[in-house]
Amino acid sequence: MPADGQDAMWSQGWEQAVRFREALLDGFPLPTLPAVPVRLNAGEVAHAELVLDYSRFYGQNVTYSQSSGFYFGSPLFVAAGLAGQAIGNSVARSRAQAMAAPQWREFQRVTVYLTDQRLLALVDGVRWLSWYHSAMMQIQPFLGQWNVVQLFEDCEPLRWSGPAAPWLAVALVRLGYGLDHVRDLPEMNLLSRPVVGGSPDSGATGIADDLSHGGHTPLM
Template identity: 65%
Template sequence: MPKRNRGGQPHNPAWDDGWRRAVDLREALLAGAPLPTIPFIPVRTRPNEVAHAELVLDYSRYYGMNVSYQQNSGFYFGSALFVAAGVAADSISNASARSRAQAMAAPQWRDFQQIGVFVTNQRLVAMVDGSRWLSWDHDANVQVQPLLDHWSVVQYFENSEPLRWHGPAAPWLSVALVYLALGENHLRHHPELRPLSMIQG
């Protein structure tokens, strides 16, 4: 199990329990056991959809955005020194505003929030921003990247932005997502899941 200072997480039983549950789930799935099930999720399910878990995790998406900024362009009348100082001040102000806008527009993790996410055999389902139900089909995953040292898992899709989940339940979700989206062979051999099979002293 990672030490609590890896990923900056304090010692807390919730993190220990999250890790142990991930170890147990991986071992059970590799032994041929089915995923656990829960009887209810608060959205309409699809045909043959089975609910497996409800988790609480920190959610974020990775994307850039268009950001505009206002340029200063003053009119200065007076001595040459005064005019030069005014133009220089405008230039510095505009450069600063441009840099801030570029930093805000650059691709980065955004939309941070803690939400409940439901895991089914077909997708993840979650209410985002307290008002929108979103879902992500397992078949749409191009890559599932567990980042166990950081208590995170990142999903990459062909036609939408990367999605990151973080928290004590992230190792468990990593195991479930790799299994559901990529299959048992990936679950057995995925190098990022190797720490779950290691006995830590």
């Protein structure tokens, strides 16, 4: 797809978020969907179907093997063998430490259903997961980097990225914290002006570091 086509997707996503925020502040309700292809709770209302890039932030246990051996021959040969073995073990240890460090993992593009109670997504193509708004302790909208991070009390941080992320950020702030936060939260005020450029800026900060940018499918 040409670069200008990609820029148009990002610009459209931003404009939709701007209009959505303005509509909420003008007293309009969230949109609703007549039906979704997943089973909802009794009385649960579906608001949107979105396509977003999903990732989670956590560390993990990693094991690695250290090589050992016996070297026979001249002192130079033995020294070279031991040095090579030490280097190999050091590389394996460093690689394992890097893999174990807390970082964003499970990168994938998913379809997300937003309801008045939660977010639902089919992860890895086999698992339906839910994240309830009532369990969300904090929301971090990094709109300049086109992503929104949710922090929970009992599970790993969750990140949603892509052209629809600003729209989702507005919806989550409204559902999780109320209309006052949609109006007054500093990050939400970014949506009072047009997007600058089409693609995400580099240099994300805080827990949103290392966001990988690329072509995304437009969302709504």
